[in-house]
Amino acid sequence: MVMDKNQIISSVKDEDLIKKRRNQMIQGAIRLFKEKGFHRTTTREIAKESGFSIGTLYEYIRKKEDVLFLVCDYIYDGVQERFESAMKLDAPSKENVEAVIRSYYQLMDDMQEEILVLYQEIKGLNKETRKYVLKKEKDMVAMLEKLILSSYANLDEAAAAIVANNIFVQGHMWAFRRWILQKSFTIEEYANIQINLNLNGLLHMKKN
Amino acid sequence: MVMDKNQIISSVKDEDLIKKRRNQMIQGAIRLFKEKGFHRTTTREIAKESGFSIGTLYEYIRKKEDVLFLVCDYIYDGVQERFESAMKLDAPSKENVEAVIRSYYQLMDDMQEEILVLYQEIKGLNKETRKYVLKKEKDMVAMLEKLILSSYANLDEAAAAIVANNIFVQGHMWAFRRWILQKSFTIEEYANIQINLNLNGLLHMKKN
Amino acid sequence: MVMDKNQIISSVKDEDLIKKRRNQMIQGAIRLFKEKGFHRTTTREIAKESGFSIGTLYEYIRKKEDVLFLVCDYIYDGVQERFESAMKLDAPSKENVEAVIRSYYQLMDDMQEEILVLYQEIKGLNKETRKYVLKKEKDMVAMLEKLILSSYANLDEAAAAIVANNIFVQGHMWAFRRWILQKSFTIEEYANIQINLNLNGLLHMKKN
Amino acid sequence: MVMDKNQIISSVKDEDLIKKRRNQMIQGAIRLFKEKGFHRTTTREIAKESGFSIGTLYEYIRKKEDVLFLVCDYIYDGVQERFESAMKLDAPSKENVEAVIRSYYQLMDDMQEEILVLYQEIKGLNKETRKYVLKKEKDMVAMLEKLILSSYANLDEAAAAIVANNIFVQGHMWAFRRWILQKSFTIEEYANIQINLNLNGLLHMKKN
DNA sequence: AATGAATGAGTATTCATTCAT
DNA sequence: CATGAATGAATACTCATTCAT
Incomplete structure (x- = not known):
C-alpha cells in the first residue's frame, strides 16, 4: 500500500523537521547497513547512529522496515537524479549514448557501497514497496533503451x-564482483570494454 | 575455517545417515528460504519442514548458518555439475561455445528459484565460507573464458x-528480472539474443 | 575483568533507577536462590520475583551470572558493613576482641540463609569475579587477625x-550445620563456647 | 526415598558388571566434576569419559542426579574407610586422639579435590539422599567426639x-581456603597448630 | 517533540532421557 | 547388554515497539 515516502506515517507534523530527521536516519542507517546489513542492525543502533533516541526514531517511522524503504528510496533517488541529469544534456546521438553509459558506469563506481546495500536488502521490503522502488530502475532502463533506439537506425528492438x-546489470556487477573485476580493471577501462561490447553486439545483430 | 561441507560437525557418526538427513534438511530449507528468506526462517521451521525434530536438526549441524552453507553449497554443486557436464561434451569450437552458453542459460531457467535463494542469502555466510562457496563460480567463469579464447582466434583477452x-550475470539476471524479462521472452529467445550480443560484441572488439 | 558492581553494564542511564531495580533484583534473586539455588532458577523467575519483565531484567544486567555477582556482592557488603562497624567501636583490648567475635557469630546467625546462598553459589562466578568477591572476606579475616594480635601480648602469629x-569458618559452620548444631545450642551458647575454645587455645600455644 | 546405592535402579542384572560400570562412571564423573562441576557436566560427557555410550550410562542409572549420588557416596566411603581404620588402631589415649586427628588432616590433604567436589555439589542432591550421605559424616564426628571424651577426663561435653x-570443618577449610592457607603452611604445620589449638582450647574450658 | 524505561513475543541452542536395533 | 539416533521441553538472551513523562 505504501507507494511513496510521504506515505510513511510520522507523528511529527513539521515537514521540514521530518525531512531533516529522516535524512539523519538515512545517513546513519546506510553507514550501518554497509557494515552489517539490515537484519543485523538494530533499531537502537540506527537511532544512536542518527544522533537521537529510540523514541525519536519511532516518531518518524512506524516500523523498522520503513527505514529500509527510506534508505532504498534515497539511494535510487540519487542514482536516478544523476542518471537523468546525464540523459538531459544533449540530443540523441551516438556520442551521447556512449557518454550516458559511461557516466552511468562512473556513477556505479562512485556509489558502489550504496549499490551493494540496495540490492542486498531490497528483498527485505514487502512486495508493494519493492515494486514501487524498482519502478525507478525500470524507468531508467526504459529511458536508456529509448535513447539507444533513437540514436541508431534499424536496431533490433x-x-x-x-x-x-x-x-544496468553490468553496472551492479562492477560493485558485486569487485573482488574480481577491480583487480584487473579501472572503472574507465571497464566502461570502455563494456560499451564496446554492448554497442558492437547490438549493431551487428541482424534485425529480425 | 570451514572449507568443506565435511567440516560441518555432526554428532551423528553414520555417514550415510548424515548424507540422508542433510539432504532432507537442504530440501526443506530451500523450500522455506524461497518463501521467506534465511533470516525470516526459524530453525524449528527448518526442522519441521525437513521432517524431524529440532533436536535432530542440531544433531547434524552446529549453527543455523550451517544450514545456509549446506544450501548454498548444494545449489552451487548442482549448477557446477550441469555446467561441467555441458563443457565436457566436445572439443572447443564456435558451435560448442554457443551450445555451452545456451545450456547455461537453460540451466539458469531451470534453477531460477535456487539462484534467487543463492544470491540473496550468500552474504549471510561468514567471509571464509562465502569465499569457499564463491570459488566454484569463479572456476566456472574461468572455464568459460578459456573455452571462448580457445574457440576463436585473435580475441581481446x-x-x-x-x-x-x-x-554468468546475464544468467542470474534472467532469474532476478523475471518480472520484466520473462514477460517478453522465452528462455530460448533470451538465450539467442544474449549469445548473439555477447559473441558479436566480442568478435568485433579490436584486439588491443 | 569485572572488578566492581559498577562495571556490570546497564542499558539504563538513571543511576538511582539502576540502584532501585538492582535492589529489587537482588532481593528477588536471594529469595529464589535460597529455595532452589542459582542453577535451578531461571532468568524469567528472577524477573517475575523482582516484579518486572524479562526484558526489563536484561536492561539492568548483561548475563545471568551478573545476578549472581550482584547477590554475592550484596551479601558480602552486608557482612562487611556490620563486621566493620563492630570493629570500629573500641580500642584493641581483650574485651573488645571477644565482643567483635561475638557480634560476628550473631551476624552469622542473622544472615544464615544469605551465608548458605553465598558459599553454595560463589563457585558459579568466573575466577576474576570470584577473586574480587572473596577479597572482602580476606580483608575481614586480616582485620580480625590484627585485632587479636594487638590485644594480646606474645601470641604465636x-x-x-x-x-x-x-x-570465620565456624561462623559459616553455624549456618551449614544448623541441623546438628542448632538443635543443641542457641547462638549465644555456641558463641560462648567457640570464643572460649579459640582464645584458650591460642593463649596456651607456646610461641614458636 | 533412595537410602542406599543399592536402591539406584539398574536395568542390568549382573551385580559384578554393575559394580564395574558404576566404578568407571564414578571415576569419569569425578574427573569431570573437579574440572567443571556437576551442573556444567553433561551426561554425554560422563558417558564418554567413562568409556561407554550414553545408552549404556542409562542402563546403570535412572537420572543424572544418580551419578552425583554415586560420586558423593563414593567419596564419603573413602573418607570414612580411612578415618575408621585410623580410629581402630589403638585404645583411647591422648596420643591416640592426636594421631587420629593428624591422620584426618592428612586425609583431607590427600583428598582435597574430592572434598571440594563433595561439598560444592552435595546441595544438588535431594533432601532424602543428602541426609543419607551426610549421615556418614555425622557418624564420624560422633566417633571422634566419643574418642576425645574417653581419652581425657572431666571435659566439657x-x-x-x-x-x-x-x-572436621577445619579439614575442609584446608581444601577450600588452600589459596590462602597452603601458601603459608604445610599440611603438617597446619595439623600441628590446629591440634594444639583445639586440644588446648578444650582442656582449658572450665567444665560447666 | 524528545526521551528512554518497560515490555514480552520470539529465537537459537542445549541436554537429559528414551527406545529401536 | 550395548549402542547412538531421536526427541522436545527448557532456557538464556534479543530486539522491535510502546507509552508515560
Whole structure:
C-alpha cells in the first residue's frame, strides 16, 4: 500500500523537521547497513547512529522496515537524479549514448557501497514497496533503451531492450564482483570494454 | 575455517545417515528460504519442514548458518555439475561455445528459484565460507573464458574475461528480472539474443 | 575483568533507577536462590520475583551470572558493613576482641540463609569475579587477625592467623550445620563456647 | 526415598558388571566434576569419559542426579574407610586422639579435590539422599567426639562436641581456603597448630 | 517533540532421557 | 547388554515497539 515516502506515517507534523530527521536516519542507517546489513542492525543502533533516541526514531517511522524503504528510496533517488541529469544534456546521438553509459558506469563506481546495500536488502521490503522502488530502475532502463533506439537506425528492438538491461546489470556487477573485476580493471577501462561490447553486439545483430 | 561441507560437525557418526538427513534438511530449507528468506526462517521451521525434530536438526549441524552453507553449497554443486557436464561434451569450437552458453542459460531457467535463494542469502555466510562457496563460480567463469579464447582466434583477452562474467550475470539476471524479462521472452529467445550480443560484441572488439 | 558492581553494564542511564531495580533484583534473586539455588532458577523467575519483565531484567544486567555477582556482592557488603562497624567501636583490648567475635557469630546467625546462598553459589562466578568477591572476606579475616594480635601480648602469629580463619569458618559452620548444631545450642551458647575454645587455645600455644 | 546405592535402579542384572560400570562412571564423573562441576557436566560427557555410550550410562542409572549420588557416596566411603581404620588402631589415649586427628588432616590433604567436589555439589542432591550421605559424616564426628571424651577426663561435653565438628570443618577449610592457607603452611604445620589449638582450647574450658 | 524505561513475543541452542536395533 | 539416533521441553538472551513523562 505504501507507494511513496510521504506515505510513511510520522507523528511529527513539521515537514521540514521530518525531512531533516529522516535524512539523519538515512545517513546513519546506510553507514550501518554497509557494515552489517539490515537484519543485523538494530533499531537502537540506527537511532544512536542518527544522533537521537529510540523514541525519536519511532516518531518518524512506524516500523523498522520503513527505514529500509527510506534508505532504498534515497539511494535510487540519487542514482536516478544523476542518471537523468546525464540523459538531459544533449540530443540523441551516438556520442551521447556512449557518454550516458559511461557516466552511468562512473556513477556505479562512485556509489558502489550504496549499490551493494540496495540490492542486498531490497528483498527485505514487502512486495508493494519493492515494486514501487524498482519502478525507478525500470524507468531508467526504459529511458536508456529509448535513447539507444533513437540514436541508431534499424536496431533490433528486443536486443536493444536486453542491452539496456545488460548495461544496468553490468553496472551492479562492477560493485558485486569487485573482488574480481577491480583487480584487473579501472572503472574507465571497464566502461570502455563494456560499451564496446554492448554497442558492437547490438549493431551487428541482424534485425529480425 | 570451514572449507568443506565435511567440516560441518555432526554428532551423528553414520555417514550415510548424515548424507540422508542433510539432504532432507537442504530440501526443506530451500523450500522455506524461497518463501521467506534465511533470516525470516526459524530453525524449528527448518526442522519441521525437513521432517524431524529440532533436536535432530542440531544433531547434524552446529549453527543455523550451517544450514545456509549446506544450501548454498548444494545449489552451487548442482549448477557446477550441469555446467561441467555441458563443457565436457566436445572439443572447443564456435558451435560448442554457443551450445555451452545456451545450456547455461537453460540451466539458469531451470534453477531460477535456487539462484534467487543463492544470491540473496550468500552474504549471510561468514567471509571464509562465502569465499569457499564463491570459488566454484569463479572456476566456472574461468572455464568459460578459456573455452571462448580457445574457440576463436585473435580475441581481446580482457574483453573475453568480461564477456565470460557478463554471461554468468546475464544468467542470474534472467532469474532476478523475471518480472520484466520473462514477460517478453522465452528462455530460448533470451538465450539467442544474449549469445548473439555477447559473441558479436566480442568478435568485433579490436584486439588491443 | 569485572572488578566492581559498577562495571556490570546497564542499558539504563538513571543511576538511582539502576540502584532501585538492582535492589529489587537482588532481593528477588536471594529469595529464589535460597529455595532452589542459582542453577535451578531461571532468568524469567528472577524477573517475575523482582516484579518486572524479562526484558526489563536484561536492561539492568548483561548475563545471568551478573545476578549472581550482584547477590554475592550484596551479601558480602552486608557482612562487611556490620563486621566493620563492630570493629570500629573500641580500642584493641581483650574485651573488645571477644565482643567483635561475638557480634560476628550473631551476624552469622542473622544472615544464615544469605551465608548458605553465598558459599553454595560463589563457585558459579568466573575466577576474576570470584577473586574480587572473596577479597572482602580476606580483608575481614586480616582485620580480625590484627585485632587479636594487638590485644594480646606474645601470641604465636601463625596460630593467630589460623584462629582468625577458624572463627570465620565456624561462623559459616553455624549456618551449614544448623541441623546438628542448632538443635543443641542457641547462638549465644555456641558463641560462648567457640570464643572460649579459640582464645584458650591460642593463649596456651607456646610461641614458636 | 533412595537410602542406599543399592536402591539406584539398574536395568542390568549382573551385580559384578554393575559394580564395574558404576566404578568407571564414578571415576569419569569425578574427573569431570573437579574440572567443571556437576551442573556444567553433561551426561554425554560422563558417558564418554567413562568409556561407554550414553545408552549404556542409562542402563546403570535412572537420572543424572544418580551419578552425583554415586560420586558423593563414593567419596564419603573413602573418607570414612580411612578415618575408621585410623580410629581402630589403638585404645583411647591422648596420643591416640592426636594421631587420629593428624591422620584426618592428612586425609583431607590427600583428598582435597574430592572434598571440594563433595561439598560444592552435595546441595544438588535431594533432601532424602543428602541426609543419607551426610549421615556418614555425622557418624564420624560422633566417633571422634566419643574418642576425645574417653581419652581425657572431666571435659566439657558441649565443648567436646563442638571441637569434634570444628576439627572436621577445619579439614575442609584446608581444601577450600588452600589459596590462602597452603601458601603459608604445610599440611603438617597446619595439623600441628590446629591440634594444639583445639586440644588446648578444650582442656582449658572450665567444665560447666 | 524528545526521551528512554518497560515490555514480552520470539529465537537459537542445549541436554537429559528414551527406545529401536 | 550395548549402542547412538531421536526427541522436545527448557532456557538464556534479543530486539522491535510502546507509552508515560
